[in-house]
Amino acid sequence: MNQKRQEVDPGIAYILWACGFLGFFGIHRFYTGKVTSGLLYFFTLGFFGIGQFVDLFLIPGMTRERNLYLLYEATVKSHAEAPKVTLVKKEDTDPMLVLLKAAAAQNNVLSVGQAMLATELPIEKVESLLQNALKQGLAHIDNDEKTGAVRYYFDV
Numbered sequence: 001m002n003q004k005r006q007e008v009d010p011g012i013a014y015i016l017w018a019c020g021f022l023g024f025f026g027i028h029r030f031y032t033g034k035v036t037s038g039l040l041y042f043f044t045l046g047f048f049g050i051g052q053f054v055d056l057f058l059i060p061g062m063t064r065e066r067n068l069y070l071l072y073e074a075t076v077k078s079h080a081e082a083p084k085v086t087l088v089k090k091e092d093t094d095p096m097l098v099l100l101k102a103a104a105a106q107n108n109v110l111s112v113g114q115a116m117l118a119t120e121l122p123i124e125k126v127e128s129l130l131q132n133a134l135k136q137g138l139a140h141i142d143n144d145e146k147t148g149a150v151r152y153y154f155d156v
Contacts, residue, residue, distance in 0.1 A: 006074075008032055008066040013059045020052045028055065032062040033069065050128065094143035095119050095129055110152045 008031065016028040026041025037051075046052030055062075102118030103110050110118070115126045130152055133139040139154045 006070055007010065008063045008070070010060055010063040015065050017052070017055060017059060020046050022127065029062075031057060032059070032066045078108065095121060095125070096133065096138075099129055099133065100156055103139070103152070104156045108154045108156050110147060110154065112152075115152070 004026035013028045013031055016024075019027050020041075020156045023103050024042075025046035026038040026046075028042055029035075041047055041051055042053075046055075097120045099110070099115055102114065106114060112123065112126060112130070115130060116123060119126060119129065121129070130139070133152065133154070134141060137155075141150065141152055143149065144151050
């Protein structure tokens, strides 16, 4: 990123413009990146001298335009050479692990609603997950002593 950017200097462009008096018309246009009009000026003696005179006033704009173009090219090149970043998708967490962590946080007791909140899964999947926990011996089902609601007691 610390590369020196190439710039077009208006002073040099004026010196090349003055070379037109020595018969080298249009060299300043080559320098500012205007190759086609530079060729036209070269073969028509500075567009019959009129173009050479007009360019006396246009050189600052031509150099500014060329410098903007060179800045754009340098920026594009530096972005193309920049290191690429690859995003790695985080592996999905096992819903059973999320359920067990939620149970541990709730004194090893969960209702269906608490399991849904913990896993962020729909009720059908949560019920299937709870049934798997029962089958695998990770939990047992019973009713709450006070309310009679269904509770899942985990052995975590």
